[in-house]
Amino acid sequence: RFVVKEAYEDFGRHRQDAAVNSSKTEVLRGKTFVTVRWCDVVTGDIVRVMNRQLIPADLVILNSSEDQGMCYIETANLDGETNLKIRQSLEETTFLDTPDTLSSFRAEIKCEHPNNRLYNFDGTITFQNQTYPLGPKQILLRGAMLRNTKWVYAAVIFTGKDTKLVRNSSVAPAKRSNVERVTNKQVLLIFAFQLILCSISAICNYAWVKENRQSWYLLFKRSPSNEAGFAWITFLILFNNLIPISLYVSVEAVKVMQAYLVNNDVEMYYGKKDTPALARTSNLNEELGQVQYIFTDKTGTLTQNLMQFRRCSIAGISYGSTSPEVQQEGDDDDDDGANSSSNPQDQFVNFQDDTLMANMKQGHPTSDIIREFMTLLSVCHTVVPEHDGDQLYYQAASPDEGALVSAARYFGFVFSSRTPKTVTIETTSG
Secondary structure, three states, X not given: OOXXXXXXXXXXXXXXXXXXXXXXXXXXXXXXXXXXXXXXXXXXXXXXXXXOOEOOOEEEEEEEOOHHHEEEEEOHHHHOOOOEEEEEOOHHHOOOOOHHHHHOOOOEEXXXXXXXXXXXXXXXEEEOOEEEEEOHHHEEOOOOEEEOOOEEEEXXXXXXXXXXXXXXXXXXXXXXXXXXXXXXHHHHHXXXXXXXXXXXXXXXXXXXXXXXXXXXHHOOOOOHHHHHHHHHHHHHHHHHHHOOHHHHHHHXXXXXXXXXXXXXXXXXXXXXXXXXXXXXXXXXXXXXXXXOOOOOOOHHHOOOXXXXXXXXXXXXXXXXXXXXXXXXXXXXXXXXXXXXXXXXHHHHEOOOOOHHHHHHHXXXXXXXXXXXXXXXXXXXXXXXXXXXXXXXXXXXXXXXHHHHHHHHHHOOEEEEEEOOOOEEEEEOOO
């Protein structure tokens, strides 16, 4: 193998790990928060994580900027899901809202040993002679990102290799392309053929030495069998050119150059997210474009996964355009979910029928049913709203939910906020 290439790729992965460990976070020291590196965070520290920052370790939430100690996290680095999830501190720790109260806070946390179960957690926290249970809802895992929350105060329980993220990581398997596997088999066959040639030549040498041993000018000092053994080694050296060692070096050099071209390919650059192509390994370059089977759980894995609200049926009346054309606005806007467009209605709603709004506002016999329909659309879901100044975005677990909630907003039933026990809807329709 081309050892230099492997060493270079391993060094690249090492640099990525070092960059992660050198990330900054805020840790309480005395009565003030100071900035430290992730690798300097230890169990028992109290950290402050700001909006859109990655979680540096496995944490227990103490309080947040939101009501009732709530916060929202994105777990794309853990399970690949981009929708926001709600986490909430214990009600008993929501008084910890300043560095002064945090510095004087004393508690004992007992929990399970480090493990790789992302969705389970069992523990307790004891303070002021009272013990309270801790569950997955009170835990922030390393690798998640804080979203839609100004800040969170949390206590560190696991760091480094004890975090659930690292416990779920495994050693990358050795990947070999089909060309490499075929080449290895051919080289083994050539080597076996070389051994056979050496054996045949050694046998012939044994017969020749035995026949001409009496010739005084050949100066044989060893027996024919010993001469044949040394001759076998000699023939192995002479036939070593049969093994195409330079082929491996040439192939690996070509792969490294191909990986460089992939990383610098302008046509593979995604400008909306400033994301270039990144070849983490060059072992499988020739496999690109040669996929034989694809196993996927949903079509969104291979498409834009963009859903649009176009038609609906309420009280037996069908509303919406029957035209088969679908407006593809995802090609012009960022398509990373419900929160990507400056006007989310444009991306998820392609409704072309004024009858529905007219029936709802002008006292049609089905107006109450239409309002109930829109109310249910705006309430029955797991969407999380995200406010960015005057803009309201929706973080949906699926594009289906994003389209339905955006449709309710389009018709005047705006889902604006949620808590663990309540949902707030602002009605702008008559």
